Amino acid sequence: MYKVIVTDPISQTGIHALTSNSNFQVTQLTDLSEAELISQIPEYDALIVRSQTQVTRAIIQAADQLRVIARAGVGVDNIDLDAATEKGIIVINAPSGNTMAATEHTLAMMLALARNIPRAWQSLNSGKWERKLFKGVELYQKTLGVVGMGRIGTEVAKRAKGFDMKILGYDPFLTEDRAKKMGIIKADLDTIAREADFITVHTPLTPETHGLINAEFLAKTKPGVRFINCARGGIINEQDLVDAVNSGHVAGAAIDVFEQEPPQNTGLTQNPNIIVTPHLGASTAEAQEKVAQSVSEEIVSIFMTGGVQHAINLPRISAAVQQKIQPYLTLSEQMAELLMQLFKKAPQKIKINYYGELFLEDTGLLTRQMIKALLSYYLDTSINIVNVMQVLKAHSLAYSVQKNAAHKGFTNFIELEIIHDDEKATIACTYLPGFGGRIVSINGYRIDMEPERYLLYISHADVPGMIGNVGSTLGQASINIGSMYVGRQTIGGEAVMILTVDRAVPEATLKQIKDLPDLHDAQFAEIDMPQAEK
Numbered sequence: 001m002y003k004v005i006v007t008d009p010i011s012q013t014g015i016h017a018l019t020s021n022s023n024f025q026v027t028q029l030t031d032l033s034e035a036e037l038i039s040q041i042p043e044y045d046a047l048i049v050r051s052q053t054q055v056t057r058a059i060i061q062a063a064d065q066l067r068v069i070a071r072a073g074v075g076v077d078n079i080d081l082d083a084a085t086e087k088g089i090i091v092i093n094a095p096s097g098n099t100m101a102a103t104e105h106t107l108a109m110m111l112a113l114a115r116n117i118p119r120a121w122q123s124l125n126s127g128k129w130e131r132k133l134f135k136g137v138e139l140y141q142k143t144l145g146v147v148g149m150g151r152i153g154t155e156v157a158k159r160a161k162g163f164d165m166k167i168l169g170y171d172p173f174l175t176e177d178r179a180k181k182m183g184i185i186k187a188d189l190d191t192i193a194r195e196a197d198f199i200t201v202h203t204p205l206t207p208e209t210h211g212l213i214n215a216e217f218l219a220k221t222k223p224g225v226r227f228i229n230c231a232r233g234g235i236i237n238e239q240d241l242v243d244a245v246n247s248g249h250v251a252g253a254a255i256d257v258f259e260q261e262p263p264q265n266t267g268l269t270q271n272p273n274i275i276v277t278p279h280l281g282a283s284t285a286e287a288q289e290k291v292a293q294s295v296s297e298e299i300v301s302i303f304m305t306g307g308v309q310h311a312i313n314l315p316r317i318s319a320a321v322q323q324k325i326q327p328y329l330t331l332s333e334q335m336a337e338l339l340m341q342l343f344k345k346a347p348q349k350i351k352i353n354y355y356g357e358l359f360l361e362d363t364g365l366l367t368r369q370m371i372k373a374l375l376s377y378y379l380d381t382s383i384n385i386v387n388v389m390q391v392l393k394a395h396s397l398a399y400s401v402q403k404n405a406a407h408k409g410f411t412n413f414i415e416l417e418i419i420h421d422d423e424k425a426t427i428a429c430t431y432l433p434g435f436g437g438r439i440v441s442i443n444g445y446r447i448d449m450e451p452e453r454y455l456l457y458i459s460h461a462d463v464p465g466m467i468g469n470v471g472s473t474l475g476q477a478s479i480n481i482g483s484m485y486v487g488r489q490t491i492g493g494e495a496v497m498i499l500t501v502d503r504a505v506p507e508a509t510l511k512q513i514k515d516l517p518d519l520h521d522a523q524f525a526e527i528d529m530p531q532a533e534k
């Protein structure tokens, strides 16, 4: 049973995938202090948050069992990503569930700002009739600067075009071609400052975007410009904005997100020319259901099948790529585990070669999976695919990945080599649709072996009687042989025998095998099998 804790308000319909699954137990505890969450977190396997819960390093350090932190939304700036990655915890988000909600909130804010709706409502609500006070401006034929043309920025731009606005888009990834197709103009920040009547920001909060709109930028803007921030507090410097509004240079602003939430700056929250909402961008019934559903289904997938789609601290792969590499995820890990148990030396260099159709795929996850299995043999068992590259770097281990379109006799083929001083060991696997995964070579010997939990790897001289001798030694110890694979370099030369057996081979039996005539070495290996195959 996996235990999931939800610490922010979340859609109950959205988390149905978890609450209806008997493998999961969901606990909802909102408004916890950091100390309270630190005391709760050790018993949980997954944590779901929105933007309120600050998932600090201290909380993560106390989270001994935690495998997933899920952000039911986009921004993960309330989660200490470095701490999560170091601890091997996957951080996922729900990147598209609230796009429309945030887009529509941005447009609502822009219209409310242009037409003074909040103040007009307040005035009439208090019994006044002040029509002259609230003359607004039109969006029609005005210029809108969109800073950050990702999911939300793009949707905002599309809808603003419906108001016949001219759109200037700025984003490091925006190409002329895409801008042209969208019917907008690719612009730089200075052009936006110079020409825009409205400026809306839709970037994440990063060191680069922190204070992107500051006094220096504001000084370059058109008098009467209006700002909207439904992205992250801090992209627009709050005090610089307040000063520019108070000076009359900036006509107004509409702000949903704050440097500190709840906001402390009353110059901003109580300013008649600044509209504020309490981080409501994603607060629609539809968005909350979608983000909760997205993270819930992904948590189920992570725990039940290992499938990850929206990890922040893992290589990003599409669902289509995930499907293609899925058969290799366990296989490559088992292959690496086996190789380490046979080699028994800490790898100084790791070489991974992908052949055939895998040449075209994003194999980052497979690489991590294999390196994790190799390093876990000598290092801490808490190494996982999230933190493995950090561990590799921390130990100054070299690795290389090569890809080759050549088929090597199989549609897909993965070869793993580990090197220690002047010794090396290699192993390779393939996946045969309809048959499953196969280890197809070990140290240059061609075999065709389905991975099994208990294995014996024996190197010997290619002389008659070897198979019989090994078989009867195992038989005397009541160890049943499941299958046998043999390979040799030349007739009468060096040969290998790989046996799958039904249970672990005790040290004494292994010694008896090692003592057999013409037998050079015998190694027992136990590899991890998925639950159903154990």
Ligand SMILES: NC(=O)C1=CN([C@@H]2O[C@H](COP(=O)(O)OP(=O)(O)OC[C@H]3O[C@@H](n4cnc5c(N)ncnc54)[C@H](O)[C@@H]3O)[C@@H](O)[C@H]2O)C=CC1
Pocket (backbone or CB within 6 Å): 073, 074, 075, 076, 095, 098, 099, 102, 147, 148, 149, 150, 151, 152, 153, 170, 171, 172, 173, 202, 203, 204, 205, 206, 208, 209, 230, 231, 232, 256, 257, 279, 280, 281, 282, 283
């Ligand atoms: N107010 C709310 O409740 C909500 C806020 N958000 C926030 O809105 C923002 C945008 O979200 P999405 O569009 O989903 O993200 P996204 O990742 O699709 O788009 C962000 C875009 O910003 C661009 N960008 C990054 N650095 C930049 C820079 N220095 N200058 C210009 N562009 C830059 C990126 O290239 C990317 O295209 C995020 O900060 C997110 O957290 C999202 C949903 C709800």
Ligand SMILES: O=C(O)CCC(=O)C(=O)O
Pocket (backbone or CB within 6 Å): 050, 051, 072, 073, 074, 075, 076, 098, 279, 281, 282, 283
């Ligand atoms: O969960 C929320 O309401 C905030 C959403 C948000 O800011 C985001 O998704 O980045």
